[in-house]
Amino acid sequence: MSLLLGALALATAAAAAWWWLEKPLALDKPAVELSIEPGTPPREVAQAWVQAGVQTDARLLYQWFRWSGQAKRIRAGSYEIHAGITARELLDKMVRGDEVLEQLRLIEGWNIRQVRAALAAAPALKQTTAGLSDAQLMALLGAPEQHPEGRFFPDTYAYSRGVSDLTVLKRAYQAMDRRLKAAWAGRAEGLPLRSADEALVLASIVEKETGLPADRGLVASVFVNRLRLGMPLQTDPTVIYGLGESFDGNLRKRDLQTDTIYNTYTRTGLPPTPIAMPGLASLQAALHPAPSKALYFVARGDGSSQFSEDLAAHNRAVNKYQRQQK
Structure with a gap:
């Protein structure tokens, strides 16, 4: 009789456990969120879910984690659960690492000020760099000798809350480093560039000067041809970058004539640093420019550019597209 009673008790307990595992957990709000730090013990994970809004016994939840044999496989991360989830599904979610991810998008052509502003505005991102200078930031990234401009790859980055x-x-820094090294290793022969860093500077100019993607290779060829000849690059975006936050949207003649280290009208060669984040297409264009003898280009007004091999042809293009002269 005692054996029978024991068997019945075990069966009853097993049935109750099965019922509990398959029954949706009660939540005190429509969505319950929890961030689990690396190394958090399973017992504390169970307690944290209850504190966050799962209405069950934390001890029971912990025992389920242990009994399943998967307690040590719970992954750190940010999780969100909704009404209808069961204890079994909750554990499966954490073991899979099925997190709620936020996204940060870095845009081609942005400068470092825009990158840092996007970081500061990103949702659920722990802010640790807001008070740091650019130099301090690069030191933390392990590159104290580098200027931050252009060193981050424009892309969409998913992250845990x-x-x-x-x-x-x-x-983003490592992504740009990988792509720059790969692009430099596969560069065309005979380019007037001495290093991958110079390629990054040129790519940033190509990024800012390209209105139509199909023109990118020709835009790059104009600057490569000018570098070969020792001509000033004469590109407005570098001058604008040198003006910094004082630029009011109107580039004046005096700005083009005022010498700074970023003024490519008054100085030959490349500026000392990139002026923006180039995308992969601009990196490739800078290192594989289109075959062309063009030395000039002017915007047509529709996003595309007119390319010319000599100054006379360029002046005619300027009259046609900029001054609306026949």
Whole structure:
């Protein structure tokens, strides 16, 4: 009889456990969120879910984690659950690492001020770099000798809620480093560029000067041809970059005539640093410019450009497209 009672008790307990596992957990709000830090013990994970709004016994939840044999496989991350989820599904979610991810988009052509503003405005990102100078930021990234401009790859970065802005920025830095090294290793022969850093500077100019993607290779060829001849690059975006936050949207003649280290009208060669984040297409264009003898280009007004091999042809193009002369 005692054996029978024991068997019945076990069966009853098993049935109750099965019922509990398959029954939706009660939540005190429509969505319950929880961020689990690396190394958090399973017992604390169970307690944290209850504190966050899962209406069950934390001890029971912890025992389920243990009994399943998967307690040690729970992954750190940011999770969100909704009404209808069961204890079994909750554990499966954490074991899979099925996190709620936020996104940060870095845009081609942005400068470092815009990158840092986007970081500061990103949702659920732990802010750790807001008070740092650019030099301090680069030191934390392991590149104290580098200027930050152009060093981050424009892309969309998914991240877990609560991670630091430095973590996301490091991913963007490493992504640009990888792509720059690969592009430099596969560059065309005979380019007037001495290093991958110079290629990055040129790519940033190509990025800012290209209105139509199909023109990118020709835009790059104009600047490569000018570098070969020792001609000033004469590109407005570098002058604008040198003006910094004082630029009011109107580039004046005096700005083109005022010498700064970024004024490519008064100085030959490349400026000392990139002026923006180039995308992969601009990197490739800078290192594989279109075959062309063009030395000039002017905007047609529809996003495309008219390219010319000599000054007389360029002046005619300026009259046609900029001054609306026949």
